[in-house]
Amino acid sequence: MKLRLGTRKSLMATTQSQQVADRLTALTGRAVELVGITTLGDVSKAQLSQLGGTGVFVSELRTHLIEGDIDFAVHSLKDLPTAADPQITIAAIPLRDDPRDALVGAVKLADLAPGARVGTGSPRRIAQLRALRADLEYVPIRGNADTRIGKVAAGELDGVVLAAAGLTRLGRDGEIAQLFDTDEMLPAPGQGALAVECLTGRPDLVELLSVLDDARTRAAVTAERAVLAALEAGCSAPVGAYAADDGHTLNLTATVVAIDGARAVRKSASGPRTAAMDLGRELAAAMIAQGAGTLMGSH
Structure with a gap:
């Protein structure tokens, strides 16, 4: 009997879910079918920051999981609320793809003319971009990667900023003009990673899916998301965090940036992988x- 994998219906979501399905089949021999589900984040025209951000791409998938319509679900980890749901277990966090942000356009950020228009729907990206280039116009946009990149091709925007991992999964990494080093721009906590969820009450499935788990990735994103949770921030807040794992130690850096880019709190810390939550x-x-808390409300 095929396992039913719940996924959002966008090309990005179905592509990454299919990759997870194929990997699971290769490792366990279990056949998997994708079940497309529409979420609030997919149908609303509002900016994510107006929707409250946290969970808008996740809650419908979790409802279908609890109601037994699907066996497991795949999410972009950065979309997950930081608060745990006791009914649901993150059974696997596969090996992370490139966590960095990427600029799609003809030239790098430094080479854009003053007043050039750059699109992004993320307050975190806007705040950090303004810190790099306050003289550019940052335009809030929604839509899938094709829609956003299309605005550059059509001349509406001079560039758009998207997650490098998503562009790579879609085979569109050749259109990247610049990858932002984490010294320039810290990614969203968990960016580039996926979360594979199932019901806590299905220990057989928790064990089956655990073959997909990558311990280093799990530790890194645990530390990053602990920062987000402790700051009591949603996924639309101007918080960046990234943990690098050298095999022994987690090196965690996080920032909160005022939306005008003028003020920021940025700090780093290191600790053992086993203490990822405490480190964050x-x-x-x-x-x-x-003073990071005072910057949180400045957007």
Whole structure:
């Protein structure tokens, strides 16, 4: 009997879900079929920051999981709320793809003319981009990757900023003009990683899906998301975090940036992979002590 994998219906979502399905079949021999589900984030025309951001791409998938319509679901990890749902287990976090942000356009950010129009729907990206180039116009946009990139091709925008991982999964990484180093722009917590969820009450499925898990990726994103949770921020807030794992130690850096790009709190900390959650919480506490909380409300 085929396992039913719930996924959003966008090309990006179905592509990454199919990759997970193929990997699971290769490792376990279990056949998987995709079940497309429409979420609030897919149908609303509002900016994600207006929707509240957190969970708008996730809640319908979880409802179908709880109601037994699907066996497991795949999400972009950065879309997941940081608060745990006891009914649901993240059974696997596969090996992460490139976590960085990417500029699609003809030239790099530094080479854009003053006043050039750059599209992104993310307050986190806008805040950090303004810190790099305050003289550009940042345009809030929604839509899938094709729609956003199309605005550049049509001349409506001079560039758009998207997650490098998504562009690679869609085979459109050849259109990247610039990959932002994490020193320039910290990604969203969990960016580039996927979450594979199933019901906590299905230990057989939790065990089956665990073959997809990558321990280093799980530790890194746990630390990043602990920062987000401790700051009590949603996925639309101007918070960037990235943890690099050198095999022994997690090196975590996080930032909160005012939406005008003029002020920021940025801190780093290191610790063992086994203490990822504590590392993130302690770093967030140090950031709050330096005034990060006052920047959270400035967007």
